Amino acid sequence: MKRHYTLLLLFVGLVSLTTAQNQKITLEEIWGGAFRTEGMDVLHSMKNGTQYTVLNFDRSSKSAAIDKYNYKTLEKVETIVTSSDLPNINYFSSYTFSKDESKLILATDVESVFRRSKLGKYYVYTIASKDLELISENKIQEPTFSPDGSKVAFVFENNIYIKDLEKGNTVQVTTDGKKNKIINGVTDWVYEEEFAFVRAFDWNKTGTYLAYIRFDESEVPEFSMDVYGDKLYPTQQVFKYPKAGENNSKVSLHTYNVASEETKEVNLNNAYYIPRIEWTNDEDVLSAQVLNRHQNDMKLYFYNVNKGAEVVLHETDKAYIDVTDNLTFLDDNSFIWTSEKDGYNHIYHYNKNGKLQNQVTKGPWEVTNYYGYDEKSNHIFYQSVENGSINRDVYAIKLNGKDKERLSSEEGTNNATFSADFSYYINSFSSASLPTRYTLNDSKTGKELKGIVNNDALLKKMSSYEISPKEFSTININGNELNMWMIKPKNFDPNKEYPLFMFQYSGPGSQQVSNRWMGSNDYWYQMLAEKGYIIACVDGRGTGFKGAEFKKVTYKELGKYEVEDQISAAKKLGNLPYIDKSRIGIWGWSYGGFMSTNSILKGNDVFSMAIAVAPVTSWRFYDSIYTERYMQTPQENASGYDENSPLSYPELLKGDYLLIHGTGDDNVHVQNTMRMAEALIQANKQFDWAIYPDKNHGIYGGNTRLQLYTKMTNFIDEHLGEKPDNISEPKTINN
Secondary structure, three states: OHHHHHHHHHHHHHHHHHHHHOEOOOHHHHHHOOOOOOOOOOEEEOOOOOEEEEEEEEOOOOEEEEEEEEOOOOOEEEEEEEHHHOOOOOOOOEEEEOOOOOEEEEEEEEEEOOOOOEEEEEEEEEOOOOEEEEOOOOOEEEEEEOOOOOEEEEEEOOEEEEEEOOOOOEEEOOOOOEOOOEEEOEOOHHHHHHOOOOEOEEEOOOOOEEEEEEEEOOOOOEEEEEEOOOOOOOEEEEEEOOEOOOOOOEEEEEEEEOOOOEEEEEOOOOOOEEEEEEEOOOOOEEEEEEEOOOOOEEEEEEEEOOOEEEEEEEEEOOOOOOOOOOOEEOOOOOEEEEEOOOOOOEEEEEOOOOOEEEEOOOOOOOEEEEEEEEOOOOEEEEEEOOOOOOOEEEEEEEOOOOOOEEOOOOOOEEEEEEOOOOOEEEEEEEOOOOOOEEEEEEOOOOOEEEEEEOOHHHHHHHOOEOOOOEEEEEEEEOOEEEEEEEEOOOOOOOOEOEEEEEEOOOOOOOOOOOOOOOOHHHHHHHHHHHOOOEEEEEEOOOOOOOOHHHHHOOOOOOOOHHHHHHHHHHHHHHOOOOEEEEEEEEEEEOHHHHHHHHHHHHOOOOOOEEEEEOOOOOHHHOEHHHHHHHHOOOOOOHHHHHOOOHHHOHHHOOOEEEEEEEOOOOOOOOHHHHHHHHHHHHOOOOOEEEEEOOOOOOOOOOOHHHHHHHHHHHHHHHHHOOOOOOEOOOOOOOO
16 A cells, blocks of 8 residues: 555645646736746945945835945845835836935836836935935936036926026026927927937036037928727827928037026038037047938047037948947047947057047947946956847957957856946856846956846746747858747647748847847747747848948938848748648747738738737838938938838738737827738738727837737637648758
8 A cells, every 4th residue: 555655645746736737828827927037126336336225115114225335245234215205206117316316316206208208296305414305396307416406407397407407406407498389408209219318418527517418390291199998088199200201300509607607509501410428538528420311421529619610520321320429538538439340349549639549349230238437457248149140149359359358158148237336247148048137247257246136936937838949040041140049839749730920120220039048938939839830030131230331231222121031931931840821820029020910911822820919000100210220311211112112002902911000109100000000902802900099109018918919819820820720741951
């Protein structure tokens, strides 16, 4: 009996183990946060370089606290301030230190305007005295300390104000701000979206001057969106949105003398775009980056408040120049700059007059992140794809380009956050098989000093699911070796034919094939693989991190070469013996929706199904800065716009097509989907579609994502799903 009992326990254990490893991923789990990774809140490195602060929330008390930690021990040193001790604040959602770290700006009651812009009530908290002062009774934007912490500049209703914290008075710097007319000190919609910044003012080194950009958007056409809400009548949101070829804001750069209250306009020779301004280490010298409308001519101006402006650096490109935040001024006012001028994105050092000192990094690979320069050790720290375009590593190199050292050691995606004195960095690492792990590392050697956060619990949890490995490879398409990943069903049988479901984004400089841990869509792909689909992703021409030529080949022809690559890849994969070429689908979101729509039309003999979420259907409908960077204007390049627009050939639709959009999308307007629907209707083509009321470009909120992905999954099952008796002999690959 005892022996039988032991065998029974062993049998039960094996059954339990098998059952545990066969757990199925569900959409409810994906969008309910079951696979969410543990991360680190954004930290602020203190000036001393040995400590950092983090904003922590206490769910039980619903309070917020700024806690200080020690880098070396990772132990909490003190709580600088907690909202539970502040009489007027329930909690705060972000904070900013003054330069001397004696004061804080605390953000409360914050509401979003667009993707990056926010309105809120802001307080100044003095750490030593524990005094709390409301900056303005109104909801304001971008409050920023002067360098000595005695003043705060901010924007209210498109005008700039400066509050003197010592005297208590507030001075209005500009007076002409008006909604949908004039903006001072913060960006208009298209700058915010495409040049990726909101605060368009900057204090000089001593706080004696404030520089700001003024936007005159009077002649920019307006766009309106109906907001359906839950009231009897809908409302309208109206804002300035320059579509390709239309009028942009007229921009000008100004300096304000705080003492004399005098404002001067900076002569930049009728600059078309001013995507960056920044004071140099010289209190009298302001830098401004200026672009022409085509964005292929970049000038870096140095403006001396006493002498005027001069061009210190001038770059041109046959296609376009990307704007970055990498400009760094050294103590002698020489500067570090990144550029693609040798065909790959690299780091350069120029003297204060714009003369090239040396090219710091070189090689047929890209610098993907610039972390900063340490004057003490004379080292630049950066991230690159030198170890393969799907990987990211952290490097250190001397300013003269010598003694390069790879600091990261594990193959995958490494990213660093350095302490203020560059003595330590926190490394985040993940790969396709390992979830994100945060460690404290020594900046001189890269040596791991201590683990901080890991996701071992998630990794253990995932072991009970049928997870298939993401297989990385390259595929030769149209003469190029393209990066690809593929996910096969766990019980993959090479003698069986499987439907193929392809994902891509394909936008200029983007990347979807990368060696990093799973996001929400990856869990969805695992779920689809469990159901019997093969999932694949190919980064075609125009995507990033393989050099400027590879990326910029799509210039003036968005949707041509990228679509050719997806169609050719699908054909080649369809010839594999285990893929059913009659059941190949493709999907994408935003630019990816533009691509999936074009693919099922131009590749109607290859793709039997496509899903397009929030797609651009004509680049004529999209914003000026993004579109013209890659296409010039419609007036100059009409054929480039129209020959690659799915609106031009809806009659080509043969397969099953699902079109999805949110009506509150301020980025890719629902107009794109409405025009596509009308084109298909007039071509007498049947299609499916779904409209999400008041949802923006991300289409989320409440159960929205769950409902959306349920709809897409059902559509895939209906049109690509497993057919009965689908076992066949292996096919011969046609080369």
